[in-house]
Amino acid sequence: MNFYKDHYDVIVIGGALAGLSAALMLADKGKDVLVLERHNLPGGLATSFVRGGVEIEATLHEMMSIGDKGNRLKIGQFFDDMGVDIDWLDVPEAYHASLPGIEVTLHPGFERFAKEIDTAVPGTFRKVLSLMRLCHTVYDSVNELSVHPMSKAKMLLKHEAFVKTAGYSAKEVIDSFGLPQKAVDLLSPYWIYVGNPLSTLPFTIFAVLMADYVGYGSKVPKKLSHEMSLKMAERAEAMGVQIEYRQHVEKILVKDGAACGVRTARGDEIHADYVICSAYPNKVYADMIEPADAVPERAFKVVNGRRIGLTAFTVFLLLDKPAEELGIKDFNVFHGETMDTDEIFRNYLGTGPYNYLTAICLNLANPGCTPEGTCILSITALPRVDGWKKVKAEDVDRVKHETAKSMADAMSEYYGVNLLDHALEVIIETPVTVAHYTGMFNGCIYGYMHDMQDHIVARLQTAEEEKIFSHLEFSGAHQISGNGMGPAVTNGRKAAKNVLDDMEKEAARA
Ligand SMILES: Cc1cc2nc3c(=O)[nH]c(=O)nc-3n(C[C@H](O)[C@H](O)[C@H](O)COP(=O)(O)OP(=O)(O)OC[C@H]3O[C@@H](n4cnc5c(N)ncnc54)[C@H](O)[C@@H]3O)c2cc1C
Structure with missing residues (x-):
């Protein structure tokens, strides 16, 4: 019996958080989806391993954007909406900062966080709180604008703080609050969760990070990050998605500038209207497109213009x-x-x-x-x-x-x-x-570096221009929302939304 159907609406390459999020969203809209995963398990980095008879979390420190039951943030809400039922546990503190001359434990909740910094660095409460409130305003704007894009004029009216700070680095905005260095140091540790020094980290990204982690606190799945990927895969299959493991996609087939299928290492050629790919664009343009000469020079300029995180x-x-x-x-x-x-x-x-x-x-x-x-x-x-x-x-x-x-x-x-x-x-x-x-390019977990010239705001503006093949979408840390498990889910959803919007446009044209 043949493994595969003659044709799918969408083939998703990679059965990790980004790919499975895309598959769930497409299946929810009734699309016929095939997920091909090179490993024998779902999850990619959202996985665990066993040593000495103990299951050990392979990667996840903490999940952002989950929120409490009844008051979910966007990733928690997506899981609930898709019927992916995860047993979330609260992370008890934001972090303990152990730096030269500093040993301070900070907890989530803006007021508590600001009070704890004030105890360590007296006289900073009001400034830290107002910085946190600014972060929260920008975070709300980012959440709204990523769902409802609007004109620049309207944005300026409705999202003034976001527009005013979008062109500055985290360092520039934090410095404008005139805080003592010790307080700045206490506000800085999360930089590592996005991987840019504060001098080049766009304030928008810093704001999202602080508002989410400090404002709402983070969570972990009781059965480790593999609980997320296993339950997502289980739900996707229950919704009709076909998932095949140990299927390494070697080639993405393109015709007349549009993706139309894939070829696996086993030699299966499978056809679909759209392909969503978790592999890095660097790898795709260099190795995976067939025919290779269909890749224009522009594709290499786009990927080489970015720095790997x-x-x-x-x-x-x-x-x-x-x-x-x-x-x-x-x-x-x-x-x-x-x-x-x-x-x-x-x-x-x-x-x-x-x-x-x-x-x-x-x-x-x-x-x-x-x-x-x-x-x-x-x-x-x-x-x-x-x-x-x-x-x-x-x-x-x-x-x-x-x-x-x-x-x-x-x-x-x-x-x-x-x-x-x-x-x-x-x-x-x-x-x-x-x-x-x-199989991630250079073992990079963080996609491309956020940069003052290249971060979520700029990427939203340039996404269309940077599209090389129609009917091919990318999902994963290398896409607009950047790195981390929460953003991987958002990137997968965004890829699925692009496919659904395109399908709608093509149906209207037909
Ligand atoms: C040590 C460590 C700690 C981390 N801590 C956190 C944390 O605390 N919080 C957080 O949010 N994030 C954390 N991350 C980052 C997070 O794990 C990743 O950003 C996220 O899981 C990426 O998900 P993804 O779906 O984009 O890609 P991946 O998990 O990299 O998955 C890609 C999938 O695609 C498959 N694939 C690739 N190429 C092919 C192909 N050609 N054919 C078929 N299948 C293919 C792979 O096998 C894999 O399953 C951490 C990462 C590490 C390594």
Whole structure:
């Protein structure tokens, strides 16, 4: 029997969060959808692995944009609307900042957050609160404008704060509040969740990040991030989506400037009206389009004009005691030798030792995530890919162990306990692991860097001009909303919306 139908409305390449979100939205509108995933499981980076009989979260620190039941934010609402029922747990704090001369734990809720900064840096309450309120106003505008685009004149009237700040970096706007450096340092740690130093991070992105994480708090799925991908896949199949695993798409077939199908590594040629692709455009234009000479030079100019974002290096330590017995008190510690984000960004060009780390103890949000009497600590740096690309194959093992050891040592010093003495399992996830597991270009988890010339606002304006093939949409961290699991869902939905809008236009023309 043939695996495939003769024709689908849409083929989605990649069964991770972005691809599955697109598939759910299309199936919800009655479209006939095929998802092809190269791995034997859904989820891509939203996955887990098993060591020593324990299931371990592979990536997720915290999910943004979920919200509480009855008061959902946009990603939580999408899951609810699609019938993807996830058991969400609250993350107890925003973060603990451990920086030179600073040891402060901050909690979500603007007033509480501002009060806690004020306790550490007296006299800053009103300024921090008004900065947070500005972030929230911009966040509301971004949420509205991403659903209801409007003319520039109307935007200026209705979204003044958004328009006024859109051309400035996070550093420029924060500096305009005249806060002492220590307060600025306390406001900065989340920069790593988007991967741009504050001097080049558009304020719009900083505002969304702070409003969402600090304003509403974050959550984690009780059964780890794989709960999201498994339940999305299950719902998609219940809605009629065909999902095939271990199907690597090698080629996207185009004819007369439009995508019309794919070819898998097995040699199956499958046809569809539209293709949605999770692979990076860099890879698609260089390797995947058939015929290759259909790719215009303009395509390479578009992708080469962007900078690839950060990758990830994580050390997982399954520890032989509960967190409290090891002095681990906070879910999320941002630990740095400096909070100068330009300096950290330079340090991330190498392979370590890294001067800025994030340590997550998932048990403090999800007590049952490891067997009783143990806990899991993941220590992450988000380097740039450049340094790792220079490591020779014969040196990878040595460099990775040295880097991992330096990270475990730094956090051991912070907690005052030798973590490696308590390790039941040590697992090292490098940029190579990420590239190998997901096939992502250069192991990049963050898509293209947000930039003052190239971020959500600019990308919305240039999306049409940058379209190379009709009937081909991209979804994933490399698209308009950028990096992270929440944005991956948004990017998948956006790709599906583009397809649905196009179908409607073509039907009206016919
Ligand atoms: C250590 C670490 C920590 C992180 N922490 C967080 C966090 O706390 N919060 C957060 O929001 N985000 C976090 N992220 C980022 C987040 O995991 C990703 O941004 C998000 O999961 C990307 O989802 P995606 O669907 O775009 O792509 P991916 O998860 O990369 O999936 C792409 C999928 O496409 C498939 N695929 C690719 N090419 C092909 C092909 N040719 N044929 C068939 N299938 C193909 C792959 O197998 C994969 O399943 C973290 C990432 C890492 C590595």
